[in-house]
Amino acid sequence: MNRRILITIEYKGSAYCGWQIQKGGVSVQQVLTECLEKICGHKINLCGSGRTDSGVHAMAQYAHFDCNYDAIPDDKFPQCANALLPADIKVLCSRRVESSFHARFDAKKKIYLYKMYYGGTASPIREGLFTYIPFELDTEKMNTACGYITGRQDFSAFCASGSSVKDFVREIYSVAVTQIQKGFYTEYYFEICGSGFLRNMVRIIAGTLIEIGRGKMQPDCMRQIISGKMRINAGYTAPPQGLYLMDVIY
Amino acid sequence: MNRRILITIEYKGSAYCGWQIQKGGVSVQQVLTECLEKICGHKINLCGSGRTDSGVHAMAQYAHFDCNYDAIPDDKFPQCANALLPADIKVLCSRRVESSFHARFDAKKKIYLYKMYYGGTASPIREGLFTYIPFELDTEKMNTACGYITGRQDFSAFCASGSSVKDFVREIYSVAVTQIQKGFYTEYYFEICGSGFLRNMVRIIAGTLIEIGRGKMQPDCMRQIISGKMRINAGYTAPPQGLYLMDVIY
Numbered sequence: 001m002n003r004r005i006l007i008t009i010e011y012k013g014s015a016y017c018g019w020q021i022q023k024g025g026v027s028v029q030q031v032l033t034e035c036l037e038k039i040c041g042h043k044i045n046l047c048g049s050g051r052t053d054s055g056v057h058a059m060a061q062y063a064h065f066d067c068n069y070d071a072i073p074d075d076k077f078p079q080c081a082n083a084l085l086p087a088d089i090k091v092l093c094s095r096r097v098e099s100s101f102h103a104r105f106d107a108k109k110k111i112y113l114y115k116m117y118y119g120g121t122a123s124p125i126r127e128g129l130f131t132y133i134p135f136e137l138d139t140e141k142m143n144t145a146c147g148y149i150t151g152r153q154d155f156s157a158f159c160a161s162g163s164s165v166k167d168f169v170r171e172i173y174s175v176a177v178t179q180i181q182k183g184f185y186t187e188y189y190f191e192i193c194g195s196g197f198l199r200n201m202v203r204i205i206a207g208t209l210i211e212i213g214r215g216k217m218q219p220d221c222m223r224q225i226i227s228g229k230m231r232i233n234a235g236y237t238a239p240p241q242g243l244y245l246m247d248v249i250y
Numbered sequence: 251m252n253r254r255i256l257i258t259i260e261y262k263g264s265a266y267c268g269w270q271i272q273k274g275g276v277s278v279q280q281v282l283t284e285c286l287e288k289i290c291g292h293k294i295n296l297c298g299s300g301r302t303d304s305g306v307h308a309m310a311q312y313a314h315f316d317c318n319y320d321a322i323p324d325d326k327f328p329q330c331a332n333a334l335l336p337a338d339i340k341v342l343c344s345r346r347v348e349s350s351f352h353a354r355f356d357a358k359k360k361i362y363l364y365k366m367y368y369g370g371t372a373s374p375i376r377e378g379l380f381t382y383i384p385f386e387l388d389t390e391k392m393n394t395a396c397g398y399i400t401g402r403q404d405f406s407a408f409c410a411s412g413s414s415v416k417d418f419v420r421e422i423y424s425v426a427v428t429q430i431q432k433g434f435y436t437e438y439y440f441e442i443c444g445s446g447f448l449r450n451m452v453r454i455i456a457g458t459l460i461e462i463g464r465g466k467m468q469p470d471c472m473r474q475i476i477s478g479k480m481r482i483n484a485g486y487t488a489p490p491q492g493l494y495l496m497d498v499i500y
């Protein structure tokens with residue numbers, strides 16, 4: 001019996017070169033593939049919902065593969081895989097999907113969260129899990145700028161160079177920045193939900209919002225950056241360690 | 251000029267044998283002492299507000315030392331120390347205190363937070379920062395039990411064997427358990443504020459509350475455990491990685 005299984009995966013990306021298998025580094029996809037091949041007893045092709053960069057985390061990444069081995073019930077892959085997986089990668093759940101289902105092409109929405117904080121020094125507890133910002137951010141200005149991001153637009157300005165995609169149009173459903181005071185630090189959360197994201201798009205939007213939040217750019221620059229479609233107008237690419245793939249909606 | 255400096259320290263305890271200097275492991279106190287001796291140019295005696303166990307974190311630990319070196323302003327020790335300290339230990343602030351001030355004896359209140367979560371598997375993102383509980387907890391029952399902990403009482407039942415203290419009376423000002431649903435997990439937060447804590451006291455109370463929360467003990471067992479003054483009646487010592495020293499009030 002051949003069945004297609006969809007797994008939900010949580011990982012801490014700090015120790016990996018990202019999701020995608022590549023030379024010169026250990027990827028999350030590689031560790032998972034090797035683990036599932038041991039369990040299934042045959043080669044598999046693990047297809048994720050999309051790549052995540054080195055250092056980026058996932059609260060819920062999704063991937064499908066075809067399994068010819070019958071002995072594991074559809075929903076029991078977590079129990080089998082987690083015994084073999086390292087502590088920083090775990091399978092949260094598994095279910096059978098149609099053989100036509102595709103983890104990447106059938107993704108309707110993706111939700112990302114970018115965690116940042118400001119304080120007098122880099123926080124030991126937040127190391128690797130948040131991005132440290134050495135200045136306070138004005139979240140009101142950032143949210144004004146967020147207002148220009150929603151909707152169906154061409155996001156060429158937020159696409160890293162070297163990307164092979166031809167279509168730069170994506171739809172952003174919601175985007176907002178919140179802040180919370182925690183002891184010596186101010187934490188900032190930037191959450192974005194969209195139909196899909198270009199290469200480094202979330203990190204470049206985060207970097208642009210940081211420039212706006214610290215007063216280096218005005219909020220309505222965001223509108224001009226989008227309409228100008230030039231990567232050079234946007235802000236820097238914010239570091240990966242604050243970024244989380246939160247969920248994928250199918 | 252001899253001045254007494256009080257520093258506030260944040261650390262991630264995962265890589266250390268605890269606060270206290272001891273043979274056979276690297277302690278937070280040792281790393282900080284060596285760093286401050288480099289800065290001051292003379293031997294120092296760094297006296298903390300109290301010990302924390304191996305793997306326990308601090309959002310705000312306090313320690314004092316005497317400094318004969320004049321060139322560093324009272325409030326500039328963070329800038330000098332943090333350049334030399336590893337990423338998992340940072341000085342948050344410093345100030346001059348009276349030469350009679352003592353970080354341990356002058357502590358009026360201490361606040362600890364114990365972070366736990368339940369889910370189908372151990373969470374990669376929470377690894378080392380939360381304690382994984384493989385069953386759901388009834389926070390209503392736990393809070394009923396918490397009601398018996400407050401007040402000035404003899405807490406012998408929650409003191410690890412081998413402790414050298416003679417006086418087991420401490421005052422607990424507040425204690426509560428809260429829960430929050432986050433994706434695939436339920437997070438539980440147990441916060442306790444007291445005049446001081448016996449050896450492993452917070453972790454043994456946490457372990458007892460976990461037994462109550464999962465239904466292995468009834469909430470009013472807490473009253474009998476306290477009045478019985480026997481360690482054997484209380485629950486297990488909950489693991490260190492979910493515990494945070496949140497603040498010390500002087």
